[in-house]
Amino acid sequence: MYVLGLGGSNHGFSACLLKDGHLESMIADERITRKKYGVGLGMRLAQGFSRNYCLDMEGICLEEVDKIVGNDLLVPTMYFRLQDKIQLINHHLAHAYSAYYPSGMDECAIIVMDGVGSKRKAGEEYEYESMTLYYAKNGKFDVIKKQYGYNLPGTDYVENSLGIFYAMITDIIGFGEHEEGKTMGLAPYGDKEFYEKIRKYIRYDNHANIEFNSSDIQEMLQLKEDVQAIKNQEEKERICQKIAWAGQQILEEIYVDIARYLQEETQCKNLCIAGGVALNSVANYKIHKKGFYDNIFITPASGDDGTAIGAAYYGYYH
Structure with a gap:
């Protein structure tokens, strides 16, 4: 089972991919685009830089993903091509999940x-x-x-x-x-x-x-x-x-x-x-x-980029 989490708000855009509950890959858009916090990308965000990176790392396509989750502060540009597939959850809950599940507690x-x-x-x-x-x-x-x-x-x-x-x-x-x-x-x-x-x-x-x-x-x-x-x-x-x-x-x-x-x-x-x-x-x-x-x-990714991790774990455990 694959779950894709998308993270960010109006900055800190990112993606995280879980396979059967195990974190396979995660990355922030800024690492790919070299735009700090992903700010200033405008409509280019729709290209899904971090999302595609995670999928490519696993060697799968979007159609093979079982669930996509983001948080409700994420700008629509980040997911408007996925509007029929994505679930948006509370922003702070995404933060909380990003810390709880990786902690092992x-x-x-x-x-x-x-x-x-x-x-x-x-x-x-x-x-x-x-x-x-x-x-x-x-x-x-x-x-x-x-x-x-x-x-x-x-x-x-x-x-x-x-x-x-x-x-x-x-x-x-x-x-x-x-x-x-x-x-x-x-x-x-x-x-x-x-x-x-x-x-x-x-x-x-x-x-x-x-x-x-x-x-x-x-x-x-x-x-x-x-x-x-x-x-x-x-x-x-x-x-x-x-x-x-x-x-x-x-x-x-x-x-x-x-x-x-x-x-x-x-x-x-x-x-x-x-x-x-x-x-x-x-x-x-x-x-x-x-x-x-x-x-x-x-959690090392305490900022809004880390909400991708929390969103992915939410999608898996729910």
Whole structure:
């Protein structure tokens, strides 16, 4: 039995092929096209670079695939030639499956945290996932907590999202989209001078509830303008280092406490982590050092490209 998983959202496009439940091949489009994150490919995405690569590696054609699964944030260009064959599942669930099955754990707590996940109707508007906490045992997934936020009109920013908060820190200090790793790398050069100023933008309680609303986003956008207006390059770099330090420190505090909360709720000593925030290896190490869990598995493909793996496993086990 062959199951093909397609991954990504508006970036991070990828494919994964399972044969009888065994992972045969997986690859991101960027490795083939040399376009970072697959951004800028436009209609060329429809050519199915990663999909064809996986099929060619196995020596089969698309007609021999029994099931195709993607996630509901995947841009239609990626699968419009397969619309009669593909099943789309929840974005965070695809992340969760991408960590759970490769981990080898039968029972675990799962943190899925990124910028933006699947949407749901809330009155006249939509609200978007930013975090989902699961408890999984013997292939059954229970949602412990799910956080949503509204989109700030005219922007890509979503409320109550730790991933969006950190992405905005990255933007403020002058790095580009999807370059949060540079912020993590810059943070050790800063200090706590801007911590209190940045900390007021995002609030958190010890029950894993994050508050980061539209007014906070607006204030951070103003901070970006203030930083960009600094003429003295040396002074600007010094301030950006301090903002990076504050952003990293705040992310670590919230992220680590979410891990604590989830362990207390599930009483499980195994943890899996997926989603874009899981690419922050410094924060992951802080969770490890706290000792909440005996075993921690962080899927290497934590970003949206990894949802191809989760989608494929979902297709196989369902």
